[in-house]
Amino acid sequence: MIRAEGIGAFAAAPAEVLAVSYDFSRHRRLLDLGGGVGSFLVPALRRHDGLQGTLFELPGAAAVARQLLDREPEGKRVEVVAGDFFKDPIPPGHDAIIIANVVHVFSPEHNRALFRAARAAATPQTRLLIVDMLTDSTHTQPVFAALAAGEFLVVAGEGDVYSEEELREWLLDTGWQPLEHKPLTGPTSLLVAAAKGAPAEGPPAAWPLRSHSKSTSEEPLTRPAKANPPPTGASRPGRGSRRGGRG
Numbered sequence: 234m235i236r237a238e239g240i241g242a243f244a245a246a247p248a249e250v251l252a253v254s255y256d257f258s259r260h261r262r263l264l265d266l267g268g269g270v271g272s273f274l275v276p277a278l279r280r281h282d283g284l285q286g287t288l289f290e291l292p293g294a295a296a297v298a299r300q301l302l303d304r305e306p307e308g309k310r311v312e313v314v315a316g317d318f319f320k321d322p323i324p325p326g327h328d329a330i331i332i333a334n335v336v337h338v339f340s341p342e343h344n345r346a347l348f349r350a351a352r353a354a355a356t357p358q359t360r361l362l363i364v365d366m367l368t369d370s371t372h373t374q375p376v377f378a379a380l381a382a383g384e385f386l387v388v389a390g391e392g393d394v395y396s397e398e399e400l401r402e403w404l405l406d407t408g409w410q411p412l413e414h415k416p417l418t419g420p421t422s423l424l425v426a427a428a429k430g431a432p433a434e435g436p437p438a439a440w441p442l443r444s445h446s447k448s449t450s451e452e453p454l455t456r457p458a459k460a461n462p463p464p465t466g467a468s469r470p471g472r473g474s475r476r477g478g479r480g
């Protein structure tokens with residue numbers, strides 16, 4: 234319970250910013266995979282009466298989430314589903330899926346598996362919202378995110394901090410079209426993807442996120458060119474070999 238609430242406190246600021254800056258009014262059913270105690274669902278549902286939430290969590294964490302959600306008015310609109318997203322079916326029928334602070338817990342292989350499972354549960358209109366500390370292609374900026382990589386490895390056993398380019402590549406490989414990457418708070422940012430090959434593919438009709446965005450284009454983000462690798466020495470020593478043995 235204490236650990237769950239601690240993670241919830243860490244997520245509070247980006248969750249509030251996401252709730253006001255992303256246009257949830259276009260969605261009806263929001264699924265939070267590895268949703269913790271509902272830190273991202275509650276602010277989004279508070280601001281959007283028409284939104285229903287589903288929180289998917291491992292059984293122990295799901296029970297804690299249910300207890301805490303029962304204390305919140307928005308908790309009545311959240312169904313808590315206990316399961317393992319690598320083994321169990323992910324609840325279908327959601328037009329938005331959040332994966333927040335989960336990617337950094339897992340190896341690249343596990344993250345691809347998670348994105349693939351989310352795609353299998355997606356509708357043609359589903360947007361995938363990945364919230365995490367993402368770095369630039371050199372894995373050195375933002376500095377706080379780069380420094381957190383060691384902690385994620387130690388705490389989670391296979392965790393790491395990944396670059397936007399890495400996530401884009403995994404998304405493209407697993408049936409998602411990356412659309413936009415926007416800062417939220419501190420080193421935490423939002424990467425949005427659409428179900429690839431579905432009628433909804435393409436840039437969002439409206440993107441009301443704040444003007445501090447780095448991106449000026451609403452063109453879908455494409456796979457990074459393999460012929461243009463990062464400068465020599467930019468990748469972290471041992472990174473490739475550590476990834477190869479996990480997942």
Ligand SMILES: C[S@@+](CC[C@H](N)C(=O)[O-])C[C@H]1O[C@@H](n2cnc3c(N)ncnc32)[C@H](O)[C@@H]1O
Pocket residue numbers: 240241244266267268269270272273289290291294316317318319332333334335338
């Ligand atoms: C770092 S926490 C993030 C929680 C929440 N998304 C947030 O940002 O506050 C990662 C969460 O993923 C959940 N998780 C890890 N492996 C999972 C699995 N195989 N299936 C479902 N949930 C999982 C954990 O229980 C944990 O609550």
